[in-house]
Amino acid sequence: MLGPHPSPDDLKEAVDVSLDELDRMARLVTDLTTLARSDDDDFVRQDSFGLDAFLDKLEAKARPILNGRLVVGATPRDAVVIGDEQRLTQALLNLLTNAATHGAGTSQVRREGEDGVVSCSFGLRQRA
Numbered sequence: 001m002l003g004p005h006p007s008p009d010d011l012k013e014a015v016d017v018s019l020d021e022l023d024r025m026a027r028l029v030t031d032l033t034t035l036a037r038s039d040d041d042d043f044v045r046q047d048s049f050g051l052d053a054f055l056d057k058l059e060a061k062a063r064p065i066l067n068g069r070l071v072v073g074a075t076p077r078d079a080v081v082i083g084d085e086q087r088l089t090q091a092l093l094n095l096l097t098n099a100a101t102h103g104a105g106t107s108q109v110r111r112e113g114e115d116g117v118v119s120c121s122f123g124l125r126q127r128a
Contacts, residue, residue: 044084051079058089062096069100 002014037043052075063070081088 044087046082046084048080048082049085050077051075051081052077054081054085054088058092061089061093065093065097066100 002010006014055075059070
């Protein structure tokens with residue numbers, strides 16, 4: 001608890017702790033809301049969408065998170081995904097954020113495809 005005349009250092013520490021707690025609580029509320037909605041029929045909205053455009057959008061969102069450690073290959077332009085684009089984006093950004101936060105290497109997104117099969121891999125590679 002801060003006194004009536006806190007020092008600038010004490011005030012900064014109190015603000016930092018408060019902001020950290022607000023972030024933690026916001027995440028907890030988001031997680032609980034997501035969990036509560038997971039039983040809803042429309043929680044996952046299956047649709048078809050282009051893989052290349054999807055990965056382009058994912059790359060644009062992940063690039064700042066990974067701070068230049070993102071490597072992207074090519075995919076066939078006509079590849080199609082059947083799934084929930086928003087939930088897939090949410091899951092993959094979560095994985096890439098964890099890789100950026102906890103990984104000690106290059107977070108890599110590789111897009112490859114041949115013979116009608118497209119492989120997308122997310123992983124870590126040690127820096128040389």
